[in-house]
Amino acid sequence: xxxSVWAALLLGTFITYKAAYIELGRFNAAVAxxxxxxxxxxxxxFFMHIKGAHEKLLKLVVISTVFFLFIxxxxxxxxxxxRSWS
Amino acid sequence: MSMATATIQTVERxxxxxxxxxxxxxxFTTDHKRIALLYLISITFFFFIGGFFALxxxxxxxxxxxxxxxxxxxxxxxxxxxxxxxxxFLIPSIPAVLGNFxxxxxxxxxxxxxPRINLLSWYLYIIGGVMMMHCVLTGGVDTGWTFYTPFxxxxxxxxIVEAGLSIFVAGFSSILTGLNFVVTIHRMRAPGMxxxxxxxxxxxxxxxxxxxxxxxxxIAITIVLVAVERTLHLGIFDPKLGGDPLLFQHxxxxxxxxxxxxxxxxxxxxxxxxxxxxxxxxxxxxxxxxFSSIAIAVFGFLVxxxxxxxxxxxxxxxxxxxLLSYAVAVPSAVKVxxxxxxxxxxxxxxxxxxxxxxxFIGLFTMGGLTGLFLAALGIDVHVTDTYFVIAHFHYIMxxxxxxxxxxxxxxxxxxxxxxxxxxxxxxxxxxxxxxxFNLTFFPQFVLGYLGMxxxxxxxxxxxxxxxxxxxxxxxxxxxxxxLPMIYFLWSMRYGKPAPDNPWNAAGLEWxxxxxxxxxxxxxxxxxxxxxxxxxxxxKPRREEVKVVG
Amino acid sequence: MSDSTLIGLHHQEEHHPELLHHFAEAQQQRDAxxxxxxxxxxxxxxxxxxxxxxxxxxxxxxxxxFGAASxxxxxTLGATxxxxxxxxxxxxxxxxxxxxxARRSLLLISLVITMLLGLVxxxxxxxxxxxxFEEHHVPGASFSFDxxxxxxxxxxxxxxxxxxxxxxxxxxxxxxxxxxxxxxxGLFAWLLFMAWKGHFTPEYHTPIEIGGLYWHFVDIxxxxxxxxxxxxxxxx
Numbered sequence: 001x002x003x004s005v006w007a008a009l010l011l012g013t014f015i016t017y018k019a020a021y022i023e024l025g026r027f028n029a030a031v032a033x034x035x036x037x038x039x040x041x042x043x044x045x046f047f048m049h050i051k052g053a054h055e056k057l058l059k060l061v062v063i064s065t066v067f068f069l070f071i072x073x074x075x076x077x078x079x080x081x082x083r084s085w086s
Numbered sequence: 087m088s089m090a091t092a093t094i095q096t097v098e099r100x101x102x103x104x105x106x107x108x109x110x111x112x113x114f115t116t117d118h119k120r121i122a123l124l125y126l127i128s129i130t131f132f133f134f135i136g137g138f139f140a141l142x143x144x145x146x147x148x149x150x151x152x153x154x155x156x157x158x159x160x161x162x163x164x165x166x167x168x169x170x171x172x173x174x175f176l177i178p179s180i181p182a183v184l185g186n187f188x189x190x191x192x193x194x195x196x197x198x199x200x201p202r203i204n205l206l207s208w209y210l211y212i213i214g215g216v217m218m219m220h221c222v223l224t225g226g227v228d229t230g231w232t233f234y235t236p237f238x239x240x241x242x243x244x245x246i247v248e249a250g251l252s253i254f255v256a257g258f259s260s261i262l263t264g265l266n267f268v269v270t271i272h273r274m275r276a277p278g279m280x281x282x283x284x285x286x287x288x289x290x291x292x293x294x295x296x297x298x299x300x301x302x303x304x305i306a307i308t309i310v311l312v313a314v315e316r317t318l319h320l321g322i323f324d325p326k327l328g329g330d331p332l333l334f335q336h337x338x339x340x341x342x343x344x345x346x347x348x349x350x351x352x353x354x355x356x357x358x359x360x361x362x363x364x365x366x367x368x369x370x371x372x373x374x375x376x377f378s379s380i381a382i383a384v385f386g387f388l389v390x391x392x393x394x395x396x397x398x399x400x401x402x403x404x405x406x407x408x409l410l411s412y413a414v415a416v417p418s419a420v421k422v423x424x425x426x427x428x429x430x431x432x433x434x435x436x437x438x439x440x441x442x443x444x445x446f447i448g449l450f451t452m453g454g455l456t457g458l459f460l461a462a463l464g465i466d467v468h469v470t471d472t473y474f475v476i477a478h479f480h481y482i483m484x485x486x487x488x489x490x491x492x493x494x495x496x497x498x499x500x501x502x503x504x505x506x507x508x509x510x511x512x513x514x515x516x517x518x519x520x521x522x523f524n525l526t527f528f529p530q531f532v533l534g535y536l537g538m539x540x541x542x543x544x545x546x547x548x549x550x551x552x553x554x555x556x557x558x559x560x561x562x563x564x565x566x567x568x569l570p571m572i573y574f575l576w577s578m579r580y581g582k583p584a585p586d587n588p589w590n591a592a593g594l595e596w597x598x599x600x601x602x603x604x605x606x607x608x609x610x611x612x613x614x615x616x617x618x619x620x621x622x623x624x625k626p627r628r629e630e631v632k633v634v635g
Numbered sequence: 636m637s638d639s640t641l642i643g644l645h646h647q648e649e650h651h652p653e654l655l656h657h658f659a660e661a662q663q664q665r666d667a668x669x670x671x672x673x674x675x676x677x678x679x680x681x682x683x684x685x686x687x688x689x690x691x692x693x694x695x696x697x698x699x700x701f702g703a704a705s706x707x708x709x710x711t712l713g714a715t716x717x718x719x720x721x722x723x724x725x726x727x728x729x730x731x732x733x734x735x736x737a738r739r740s741l742l743l744i745s746l747v748i749t750m751l752l753g754l755v756x757x758x759x760x761x762x763x764x765x766x767x768f769e770e771h772h773v774p775g776a777s778f779s780f781d782x783x784x785x786x787x788x789x790x791x792x793x794x795x796x797x798x799x800x801x802x803x804x805x806x807x808x809x810x811x812x813x814x815x816x817x818x819x820x821g822l823f824a825w826l827l828f829m830a831w832k833g834h835f836t837p838e839y840h841t842p843i844e845i846g847g848l849y850w851h852f853v854d855i856x857x858x859x860x861x862x863x864x865x866x867x868x869x870x871x
Binding site: 014032047058076 | 725
């Protein structure tokens with residue numbers, strides 16, 4: 001089962017690499033980040049064994065961390081994104 | 087298991103203090119109680135250093151002219167006062183001293199989850215402290231404790247990198263303490279100690295630890311960026327080279343705002359314990375107080391740009407942050423209401439810890455309400471960067487956090503040292519602190535509203551009276567702080583030996599000996615009662631509350 | 636410290652020598668170690684997060700200049716490195732499985748291959764850094780980035796100051812990542828030594844599990860670094 005995850009990860013890398021050379025406009029970044037997130041989830045769920053964890057606590061730790069990271073990223077963007085409005 | 091009529095032992099029982107002697111037994115200890123004492127000594131040292139700088143600041147401000155020190159020196163004084171007090175006193179204080187000592191005992195554990203990491207935390211703190219002292223003694227830093235760019239990265243000639251690295255190291259001490267507490271509280275609770283039976287002190291430290299864990303790394307990386315930029319002359323924060331100084335401020339305040347909740351939450355936990363004990367009542371609204379601690383931790387991460395309202399952020403984001411800042415006041419207010427409701431129809435005792443708790447409630451409320459003034463954009467434009475802000479945060483940090491710390495030290499002193507402190511002196515000191523504090527900082531609200539800027543060492547003549555009052559108050563405050571140092575030390579030698587539970591307080595920590603043995607509990611306690619069971623403790627037919635096990 | 640006579644352990648079976656005195660049972664110790672490592676990884680996410688925040692803001696502001704700078708780093712090497720780390724993550728889970736099932740040789744081989752792959756990663760990174768050094772793309776006094784066209788706008792040149800910000804972030808982010816790799820290698824060297832001494836059993840192999848968690852985290856950071864740094868604007 002680990003080997004299928006491994007194969008999926010390598011495939012994801014290959015797709016990311018190739019897709020970067022195709023003109024997708026604004027979606028290039030989105031595609032790359034979505035694939036990266038899928039890969040990260042695969043590593044976290046299967047290699048780091050979150051999927052089989054008997055407690056919800058570990059999932060809570062991961063989700064809270066990601067939540068606060070997003071707060072840092074997106075609330076700062078609230079400033080930078082709206083500076084040109086006024 | 088104690089009764090007020092316990093006979094005073096003439097032969098000292100073995101406890102964590104007398105188990106082993108020698109410097110090595112202290113420097114290589116993994117006993118959370120000994121580590122707590124190591125912290126107590128070190129942070130008291132840094133409190134005096136920070137206080138020394140405060141004294142010099144207040145002396146300079148006695149006169150309108152800048153005549154005691156030079157301008158650059160004055161910049162260094164307020165910078166070092168801030169850096170030492172924030173990073174080496176306030177942030178560690180209650181968690182590292184009272185938290186380390188009490189968290190395992192309150193949950194019925196033998197030690198924290200990672201005792202060796204706990205010792206590492208202390209060593210990191212000391213290393214950071216030594217680096218900071220070296221920086222202080224070789225010229226210090228003059229950027230303000232907020233070391234804004236590009237002044238700190240491109241213009242100042244002072245030791246930014248060294249000071250920054252000292253804070254970086256101390257920051258890891260903070261992270262590891264938080265990590266230790268979270269794992270301990272999740273994994274080491276005694277049988278029967280469910281989440282809803284935990285003392286609210288534990289909930290407060292849990293919330294604090296979340297902030298330490300998630301926030302501190304951000305200022306760590308910010309310090310790295312500043313150090314790299316300064317050394318290699320990069321332009322990440324330098325507008326001349328395409329950088330944005332506000333990016334620094336965003337990253338800095340993303341930690342430094344939640345940091346103030348690191349400073350206040352543990353103090354609120356202490357106050358909760360004291361009020362329950364000295365009103366002889368269960369805390370009113372236990373779940374509200376518990377969840378408000380978590381809410382403060384979470385909301386605290388959403389408001390940081392209220393420190394940047396006039397710095398150049400967009401108006402729309404300023405509106406968002408202003409609104410969120412109003413939201414963060416709500417859980418704090420919830421706590422104040424719950425404390426007040428606990429006091430109502432309680433059987434109030436005016437021992438020294440309770441005096442500090444009362445002081446806390448009043449002063450914290452004032453500080454917190456003035457925070458709302460600052461959260462309003464219109465008012466903030468007028469009073470930002472004035473003494474109004476200084477008064478606001480000193481009301482919370484000193485009137486709040488520090489009073490809670492002192493109250494907690496008094497409350498648990500018999501447990502920590504096995505000695506009773508002299509109660510009359512303690513009450514006197516509490517009153518002196520309260521009066522000195524108000525005399526020092528209330529005038530500063532007025533000064534700020536009248537327009538006196540912060541970080542200036544000369545000011546218009548008409549502000550002198552208020553400044554003199556403030557300095558006078560600072561002297562009184564200093565006396566108030568010296569007194570406990572003296573009588574705590576005195577009590578270690580000459581104080582009456584303390585019974586196991588001098589206050590007849592609820593909580594597992596009071597069911598150990600005073601001072602406790604190294605492993606706290608001889609047999610693992612099994613908890614079958616709710617927290618703050620004062621109605622049972624105070625039953626007329628004195629039934630000993632036995633630890634079953 | 637390990638004065639077990641003071642402890643009223645209720646268990647009749649003799650406890651594992653690895654059981655520390657303040658824990659009641661081995662499962663508690665394992666759970667504590669696991670939670671501790673996950674929380675530590677949380678702090679690392681926030682640590683790198685500050686850098687991602689800075690990167691995000693400047694990429695939005697200086698997209699063209701960042702695109703030009705990104706084009707000058709070798710995406711093929713970056714992709715190769717990504718594959719290398721993914722393979723090393725596989726060998727790490729194999730090592731954990733080997734420890735769980737008492738397969739000593741597989742455990743040792745997996746640990747060794749993990750470390751070798753880590754070294755390959757660092758070697759490729761060093762090669763990339765050397766290229767950057769030779770092209771004067773290292774931020775600082777000798778930085779130069781003149782007359783480099785912005786992808787998609789061959790008539791416009793990238794602003795060297797903005798490109799320098801890209802490279803500053805590139806070196807700091809990949810440098811910090813590489814530092815974590817080196818620490819990981821040190822950690823695994825220690826794990827290899829302990830495994831070779833026969834220290835790990837199916838009942839006790841917690842260090843390998845939590846070492847593995849650390850390694851996977853370092854892999855995840857790179858999974859994000861690769862597209863963000865190397866693949867900004869490659870298509871024109």
